[in-house]
Amino acid sequence: MSKLRIAVIGCGSIARHRHIPEYAAHPDVELVAFCDVVPERANFFANQYHATAYSNYEDLLANEKLDAVSVCLPNYLHAPVSIKAAQSGVHVLCEKPMATTADEARAMIQAAEEHHVFLMIGHNQRFMPPHQKAKEILKRGYLGRVISFRTAFGHPGPESWSVDGKNSWFFRKNEAVMGAMGDLGVHKADLIRYLLDDEVSEVGAIVDTLAKNNTDVDDNAVCILKTKKGVIGTLAASWSYQQEDNSTILYCEHGVLRLAEDPVNQVVVSLHDGSIENYQVGAVATNEKQVTSGVIDDFIHAIQTGTKPSISGEEGLRSLSVVLAMIESSDKKTFITVQP
Numbered sequence: 001m002s003k004l005r006i007a008v009i010g011c012g013s014i015a016r017h018r019h020i021p022e023y024a025a026h027p028d029v030e031l032v033a034f035c036d037v038v039p040e041r042a043n044f045f046a047n048q049y050h051a052t053a054y055s056n057y058e059d060l061l062a063n064e065k066l067d068a069v070s071v072c073l074p075n076y077l078h079a080p081v082s083i084k085a086a087q088s089g090v091h092v093l094c095e096k097p098m099a100t101t102a103d104e105a106r107a108m109i110q111a112a113e114e115h116h117v118f119l120m121i122g123h124n125q126r127f128m129p130p131h132q133k134a135k136e137i138l139k140r141g142y143l144g145r146v147i148s149f150r151t152a153f154g155h156p157g158p159e160s161w162s163v164d165g166k167n168s169w170f171f172r173k174n175e176a177v178m179g180a181m182g183d184l185g186v187h188k189a190d191l192i193r194y195l196l197d198d199e200v201s202e203v204g205a206i207v208d209t210l211a212k213n214n215t216d217v218d219d220n221a222v223c224i225l226k227t228k229k230g231v232i233g234t235l236a237a238s239w240s241y242q243q244e245d246n247s248t249i250l251y252c253e254h255g256v257l258r259l260a261e262d263p264v265n266q267v268v269v270s271l272h273d274g275s276i277e278n279y280q281v282g283a284v285a286t287n288e289k290q291v292t293s294g295v296i297d298d299f300i301h302a303i304q305t306g307t308k309p310s311i312s313g314e315e316g317l318r319s320l321s322v323v324l325a326m327i328e329s330s331d332k333k334t335f336i337t338v339q340p
């Protein structure tokens with residue numbers, strides 16, 4: 001079988017930490033082209049993988065014979081670049097948040113459908129070992145119904161993450177559109193939908209800029225969620241937690257499920273009968289400590305088997321819709337019904 005020909009568009013942090021090494025580690029993949037507006041970033045990887053460097057993604061799509069691309073760009077470029085790639089007949093793995101509006105996200109889904117290519121969104125929280133284990137435990141049913149939850153994702157902010165540091169696009173509303181909510185909140189909105197196998201139906205939120213003076217996007221948010229099945233919970237997203245929090249607690253009928261709270265036992269089940277189950281399954285990824293995301297392997301598997309990726313454009317749209325509703329709730333100071 002010939003190798004799948006892949007290009008990576010945007011050669012910043014998520015590309016260099018996750019997409020590029022995970023494609024490079026895949027035996028059935030050939031990295032053939034890289035694109036970045038900063039030419040040395042694309043050149044660096046093109047030299048390393050004997051590939052071609054571009055500074056314009058349209059030139060890359062026009063010149064290269066590709067099977068798929070990763071879109072690792074600032075949020076405002078996700079939709080136009082993903083749509084253009086789909087129109088060129090290549091499968092698309094786009095980073096989260098899928099887009100900046102629901103209409104953009106729908107246009108991405110439509111472009112992929114019309115051109116018979118797959119669209120996958122990089123919601124890697126689903127694949128993290130504690131979350132996979134939690135899914136398995138919940139499926140077994142012995143915890144009973146989930147009644148409420150709290151989930152949080154906070155770290156000091158993108159200054160130490162983005163390739164452009166404190167001058168990053170992450171801090172500019174015209175490129176990021178959303179701040180901590182688009183960076184971190186959308187991860188947890190997606191995780192809750194995934195773990196509960198449920199849809200968020202209603203949200204209330206306070207989304208604010210409290211800690212940073214170099215930005216016109218949100219850096220802190222606290223949100224209340226209700227799901228279609230009637231579960232209620234809270235979600236916090238922050239760029240000012242100096243100690244990272246990436247934890248989730250599910251309060252269930254027969255016990256409590258704690259995820260990524262204890263660094264040793266990443267999954268802890270405390271049953272109401274007093275018994276405790278500790279699981280050492282591996283950590284969630286942090287900015288400093290990266291672990292294999294599993295997203296790239298899943299994307300390649302989807303292409304090879306012709307099976308729609310599990311984290312499809314429709315899934316990305318639903319998680320994005322939750323975050324957009326939270327921002328609307330904060331702006332309007334009222335609860336909002338989530339419109340997928």
Ligand SMILES: NC(=O)c1ccc[n+]([C@@H]2O[C@H](COP(=O)([O-])OP(=O)(O)OC[C@H]3O[C@@H](n4cnc5c(N)ncnc54)[C@H](O)[C@@H]3O)[C@@H](O)[C@H]2O)c1
Binds near residue numbers: 009
């Ligand atoms: N799944 C995850 O856990 C995760 C983690 C971090 C970031 N992300 C997402 O990945 C995306 C990229 O984030 P990042 O952290 O890599 O940002 P980054 O700032 O480190 O890198 C962005 C890169 O895009 C390049 N770029 C900007 N405009 C371009 C254009 N028109 N054409 C080509 N290149 C262009 C920049 O020069 C830069 O190299 C964001 O949407 C972000 O939300 C996802």
